[in-house]
Amino acid sequence: MSGLLFRFSPVGHLTTVLLWIVPVFLSFDPVTPLLFLALSIAALFLIGRVRLLRFARLVLPLLLLPVGLFVLNLLFTDTAGHPGTVNVLGVAVSSYALHRALIVAIRSTALIEISVGYLLVAEPLDLVNSLMQQLRLSPRVGFSIYVAWNTIPRMRADLARIRSIHRVRLHGRERRFADIVPTAVSLLSGAIRHAQRASISMAVRGLESDAPRTFLRESQWRSRDTLYLAANAAVTAGLFVLSVANGWFVFGLG
Numbered sequence: 694m695s696g697l698l699f700r701f702s703p704v705g706h707l708t709t710v711l712l713w714i715v716p717v718f719l720s721f722d723p724v725t726p727l728l729f730l731a732l733s734i735a736a737l738f739l740i741g742r743v744r745l746l747r748f749a750r751l752v753l754p755l756l757l758l759p760v761g762l763f764v765l766n767l768l769f770t771d772t773a774g775h776p777g778t779v780n781v782l783g784v785a786v787s788s789y790a791l792h793r794a795l796i797v798a799i800r801s802t803a804l805i806e807i808s809v810g811y812l813l814v815a816e817p818l819d820l821v822n823s824l825m826q827q828l829r830l831s832p833r834v835g836f837s838i839y840v841a842w843n844t845i846p847r848m849r850a851d852l853a854r855i856r857s858i859h860r861v862r863l864h865g866r867e868r869r870f871a872d873i874v875p876t877a878v879s880l881l882s883g884a885i886r887h888a889q890r891a892s893i894s895m896a897v898r899g900l901e902s903d904a905p906r907t908f909l910r911e912s913q914w915r916s917r918d919t920l921y922l923a924a925n926a927a928v929t930a931g932l933f934v935l936s937v938a939n940g941w942f943v944f945g946l947g
Contacts, residue, residue: 703820704827705918709925710811716933716942717803723796724941726803728932733807736925741814748813755805759798766794818842823912836900840891844884851883852876 713733717726737743770790778787821838824830855876936942 701921702827702912702914702918703815703823704912705914705922706815707811707820708922710807712926712929713807714804716929716936717800717807719944720800720936720942721796721945722936722941722943723799725933725936726800728936729929730799730803730806732928732932733803733810737810737813741810743810743813748810751813752806752809755809756802758805759801762801763794763798766797767791770794819912822910826912827914832900832906836895840888840895844887847887848880848884851880855879 710733713729717729720726737748738745767786767790770787770793818839821830821835825832825835859876933942
């Protein structure tokens with residue numbers, strides 16, 4: 694978890710992220726996504742106080758997707774009716790294909806960074822807690838998400854235990870590829886048993902009922918959440934108007 698400059702409502706911050714994503718998703722030009730990519734990165738490091746190393750460790754592997762989309766669009770775009778070629782690393786390609794590949798790569802990079810950036814400054818369980826209290830998400834759904842999320846560390850512990858047992862049985866030798874299937878079966882079996890116990894526990898506690906509930910950790914909407922959301926909405930609208938007014942915003946690939 695990063696050291697936030699201010700503690701904001703997870704729902705408010707999620708709404709802000711959605712405001713940033715919509716213009717990027719609608720645009721088919723290279724400038725508009727870059728504007729909101731810069732805005733997201735600025736908020737991530739100035740307000741979220743995310744460490745550069747942590748950010749790079751999570752985002753850089755995901756950039757393989759934009760790179761792959763760039764190559765696919767560069768090589769397999771239908772260039773009929775779009776004359777003109779450029780030289781890319783010694784290979785002659787259509788200028789239209791290069792333009793399209795750049796747009797797709799920039800858009801996907803912006804969408805990935807904005808989405809992942811939210812995960813770096815917000816705890817998923819805090820978001821679920823906020824959704825149940827502020828947007829009236831059903832507790833049956835919310836607590837089911839809690840149980841599913843808590844299964845992840847349990848599966849990690851089971852995997853570490855299985856690896857230790859294999860090292861003892863194999864006298865330190867590396868496992869073969871054929872051992873992967875039994876390991877996966879053991880992990881899934883443990884997850885199923887945990888889910889059965891969790892469902893019984895939730896039923897005993899009456900979580901299947903839709904009755905109003907109190908929460909140990911209250912998630913409140915404060916005035917600073919309203920100001921943060923309003924400020925980001927104004928900046929988002931301003932950047933979008935700037936893009937449209939300067940002719941940067943394009944809707945649809947020609």
